[in-house]
Structure formats: structure tokens, C-alpha cells
Amino acid sequence: MPKRNDLEQKALQFVIAKGREGVLQSELWRKLDASSREGSRIAIKLEEKGLVHRTKELRDGRWTYRLFPNRLPASIESIADCPCLMCPDNQRCDPTTPISPKTCGRLTAWLLSSKLDDPDAIGEDNLAQSMDPR
Numbered sequence: 001m002p003k004r005n006d007l008e009q010k011a012l013q014f015v016i017a018k019g020r021e022g023v024l025q026s027e028l029w030r031k032l033d034a035s036s037r038e039g040s041r042i043a044i045k046l047e048e049k050g051l052v053h054r055t056k057e058l059r060d061g062r063w064t065y066r067l068f069p070n071r072l073p074a075s076i077e078s079i080a081d082c083p084c085l086m087c088p089d090n091q092r093c094d095p096t097t098p099i100s101p102k103t104c105g106r107l108t109a110w111l112l113s114s115k116l117d118d119p120d121a122i123g124e125d126n127l128a129q130s131m132d133p134r
């Protein structure tokens, strides 16, 4: 029998793989080959750790939960056209110097571009962090 931490890790990976679609708790139990009781414990544990959130859902006349990841990994495509990658000032760019990401118009324009309108292009938390002026 796998350890609970292993199951938690597998569960989290599965929930992340499902992305914004989320996964029904019952589907997760089946995937993990766990009992409903153990599946519930794992889901609650992941929620307590802030790794997932659950929403109540009526399914086939019964209430259950759908789990969603709180963080999604950013895809490589989301930064493929970042101006910093080809910037001639890249080596001199530093937040403590006049050439800085804090004041860079190209970076700001890129961050505000439509690419970031796609919530799947970058994780919400990553987006929030990228927009944080600190």
C-alpha cells in the first residue's frame, strides 16, 4: 500500500494535470485506487495545505466535490515572445540600475499584451507575481 504522502503527491499531480477543468473527487479516488474515505482525507489535506480548492457539485443526484489546483505551472510558450530573451540590454538590466525591468516599456507592453489575457498561458499566481511592482 502506498504511503499517504505518495498518494497526496500523485493526487496533486493528477489535479494539476486536469487544470481548469478540475476533477471530481470520485474520479480522483478511482485514479489513485484509494477508498472514498482515503480520497476524502487526501483532498482535505491538499486543501488545508493550500494546494487545491474544492467546489461543491451535484452529480447524478449526489453532492460531491470538484478539485482544482491553486497553482498551474507556467508553460514555456507563455514566455517565448518575452522581449527580455532577445534584448540587447539583457546583461545590463537590473532592478537597481537605470536599465531596469521596473521601468522597461517593452516588458510592460509585453506583460499587458493580449497574451496574458489567456489564463492558460500563465498560472494565475504567476501572473499576479509578474505584475507585482515589488
Ligand code: SF4
Pocket (backbone or CB within 6 Å): 083, 084, 085, 087, 088, 089, 090, 093, 094, 099, 100, 101, 102, 104, 105, 106, 107
Ligand atoms: S526588462 Fe526590458 S531592458 Fe530589461 S532585459 Fe527585459 S526587455 Fe531588456
